[in-house]
Amino acid sequence: MSFNIAVAGKGGVGKTSLSGILIEYLVSKGLGPILAVDADANANLNEVLGEVIELSIGEIKEEVNKAEMAGVPLPPGVTKSDFFQLRLNQAIAEGNGYDLLVMGRSQGAGCYCYVNGILKNQLDILAKNYSHIVVDNEAGMEHLSRGTLGKIDILLLVSDSSRRGIQAVGRIKELVAELNLKVPVIKLIVNRAPGGVLNEGIAEEIERQGLDLIGVVPLDQNVFEYDAYGKPLVDLPADSPSKVALREIVDKLGILKK
Numbered sequence: 001m002s003f004n005i006a007v008a009g010k011g012g013v014g015k016t017s018l019s020g021i022l023i024e025y026l027v028s029k030g031l032g033p034i035l036a037v038d039a040d041a042n043a044n045l046n047e048v049l050g051e052v053i054e055l056s057i058g059e060i061k062e063e064v065n066k067a068e069m070a071g072v073p074l075p076p077g078v079t080k081s082d083f084f085q086l087r088l089n090q091a092i093a094e095g096n097g098y099d100l101l102v103m104g105r106s107q108g109a110g111c112y113c114y115v116n117g118i119l120k121n122q123l124d125i126l127a128k129n130y131s132h133i134v135v136d137n138e139a140g141m142e143h144l145s146r147g148t149l150g151k152i153d154i155l156l157l158v159s160d161s162s163r164r165g166i167q168a169v170g171r172i173k174e175l176v177a178e179l180n181l182k183v184p185v186i187k188l189i190v191n192r193a194p195g196g197v198l199n200e201g202i203a204e205e206i207e208r209q210g211l212d213l214i215g216v217v218p219l220d221q222n223v224f225e226y227d228a229y230g231k232p233l234v235d236l237p238a239d240s241p242s243k244v245a246l247r248e249i250v251d252k253l254g255i256l257k258k
């Protein structure tokens with residue numbers, strides 16, 4: 001069974017940036033095979049990783065749903081489930097030491113319950129091919145609450161250095177408990193901390209929310225510059241403050257090969 005790491009938090013706090021740096025670090029440490037999942041409808045993990053995406057799961061769902069509603073086979077003689085599997089394999093982009101799958105969005109009319117069911121089955125089959133899966137979530141909790149992603153072994157909650165960011169991840173943690181999702185490890189990362197230092201007020205809020213802080217990632221000028229020029233963050237110099245800090249955090253998680 002794969003070991004699944006999910007990254008969640010409020011909008012714009014750095015989930016995608018940290019997911020990308022995390023994936024690159026796991027690959028560099030010889031972990032694998034790794035599947036990176038972009039579970040944000042507004043997909044952009046591929047940019048952080050420097051990959052081009054041609055097909056998303058949302059697009060496949062639309063194709064299958066259209067055929068389902070029109071009652072036509074696609075293509076003749078192929079079951080919807082087989083078709084889904086075929087297209088899913090085409091949607092997997094091969095990265096540098098990992099595969100990337102983009103959930104995307106489906107905009108077609110009608111109910112997607114049927115295709116969501118197929119998707120869940122197919123993802124379960126797919127997951128068996130990987131030792132580690134890293135899921136970059138969108139700001140909402142949709143995929144977590146719908147259980148699309150199956151089990152989660154480590155939930156990394158990301159917040160910026162703001163009280164509201166901490167409160168948002170506090171709510172995610174509550175939701176995980178309410179949904180009775182069995183997540184053995186839930187850790188908080190505070191990102192974009194000025195000077196890499198945790199403000200006292202934020203530290204108090206973390207305590208109040210009962211969150212378990214694993215590390216602080218500093219506000220990193222290099223990240224700004226790479227972002228501004230559309231350069232993949234995975235190419236950041238190894239001594240970039242954000243990269244160094246995240247690597248220390250991953251080391252603490254104890255998931256790397258000894």
Ligand SMILES: Nc1ncnc2c1ncn2[C@@H]1O[C@H](COP(=O)(O)OP(=O)(O)OP(=O)(O)O)[C@@H](O)[C@H]1O
Binds near residue numbers: 014
């Ligand atoms: N440590 C950091 N230092 C400086 N800038 C950062 C840092 N981390 C992230 N950023 C910047 O913050 C912005 C938001 O980052 P990112 O897209 O990773 O957030 P997100 O949580 O995935 O957002 P969304 O909720 O939209 O998916 C980006 O412009 C990114 O370059």
Ligand SMILES: [Mg+2]
Binds near residue numbers: 015016040137138
């Ligand atoms: Mg994102």
